[in-house]
Amino acid sequence: MTLDMEGTLHFPVATRRFASSLNLSLSSDDAMYNGNDRHYLSCGAxxxxxxxxxxxxxxxxxxxRVLDFGAGAGRVTRWFRAAFPDAALDACDIRAADMEFCASAFDAETWVSGTDIDSLKAPNFYDLIWLGSVATHLAADKTIDLLDKMLSWTTSHGLVVMSLHGRFALQRQRSGEFTYIHDAAWEEIERGYSASGYGYADYEGQSGYGISVSKLSWITKVIEARPNARLVLLAETAWDSHHDVVAIQSTC
Ligand SMILES: C[S@@+](CC[C@H](N)C(=O)[O-])C[C@H]1O[C@@H](n2cnc3c(N)ncnc32)[C@H](O)[C@@H]1O
Structure with missing residues (x-):
């Protein structure tokens, strides 16, 4: 990838000073890269x-110590390496080749994860755990289990930051601007969203992996039910002008 001065100006101001330290190497099999360097890099920013x-x-x-959970081939991991050069950086994903890439490109300690959340284990505790577009593909019970697992992996007063699909995603599919999933599955998501504040449906032919959309009130209630969790930030479309971002601090 390449990055010129003008491209840097598309990044949020607070992140621009890290741009010159970015590793711009790209995995040949990065599922998040669609040929647009500027957009790819701005997602991380x-x-x-x-x-x-x-x-x-x-x-x-x-x-x-930072963990990028579900890091893929490092779209965001590379920004962690640039912004926190002295931090120990860990990454995990179920995509083994991505983990090999992240280990060599970003000097990360990596491991291949699994889909059974109960049995997940981490080699370390973390001050910061990022989950970018992971819960957006999970049912409500799995998102809650994953959040609890991540809180159990934090250091004292560590932060878990995750992205969620919210009202913007809802409006995109409803308006026809973008299709996250086929119509019948979308109807199932809408039903769940109305009934409980969290809608989910599997991708066609996949079990346990699909698309979720949640209300701000849903994640707020989940946090309020946890005496050891503090809601630090909840911002609509804060990631890539698309995903909502929630930051939760362990108060243990
Ligand atoms: C939409 S991609 C986002 C990748 C990366 N976070 C980014 O923003 O570029 C979701 C990633 O989550 C990973 N993933 C899904 N379930 C996972 C699990 N149980 N453990 C670790 N990674 C998982 C997928 O393999 C995929 O790479």
Whole structure:
């Protein structure tokens, strides 16, 4: 990938100073790359922007150990390496080749994850865990289990930051601007969204992996039900002008 000065100006102001330290190498099999360098890089920048905002609220300390959970081939991981050069950086995903790439390109400790959330284990505890577009593909019970698992992997007062599909995603599919999933599955999502605040349906031919859309009130209630969790930030379309971002601090 290439990045010129003009491209940098498309990044949020707080992230621009890290752009010159970015590793621009790209995996040949990066599922998140669609040929548009500027957009790909700006996705990482806006994730970092939301995370820096959450870190500022919690005191502004740089994290010393960071996990990118569901990192793929490092669209956001590369920004962590640039912004937190002294931090130990971990990444996991179910895509083994992506993990090999992240390990060599971003000096990350990586492992291949699994889909059974109960049995997931991490080699370390983290000041910061990022889950970019992971819960957006899971049913409500799995999102809750994953959040609890991530909170159990934080250091004292560590942060979990995750993205969710919210009202913007709802409006995109409803208006026909973008199709996340086929119509019958979308109807199932709408039913769940109305009934409980969290709608989910499997992708065709897949079990346990699909599309979710949630209300802000749904994630707020989940956090309020956890005495050891503090809602730090909840921002609509804060990631890539698309996903909502929620930051939750462990108060243990
Ligand atoms: C939409 S992609 C986003 C990738 C990356 N976070 C990014 O923003 O570029 C979702 C990623 O989550 C990964 N994933 C899904 N379930 C997972 C699990 N149980 N453990 C780890 N990664 C998972 C997928 O393999 C995929 O790479």
């Amino acid at each position: 806006s994730a970092l922007n939301a995370i820096l905002a959450a870190l500022n609220i919690t005191g502004g300390e740089s994290p010393t």
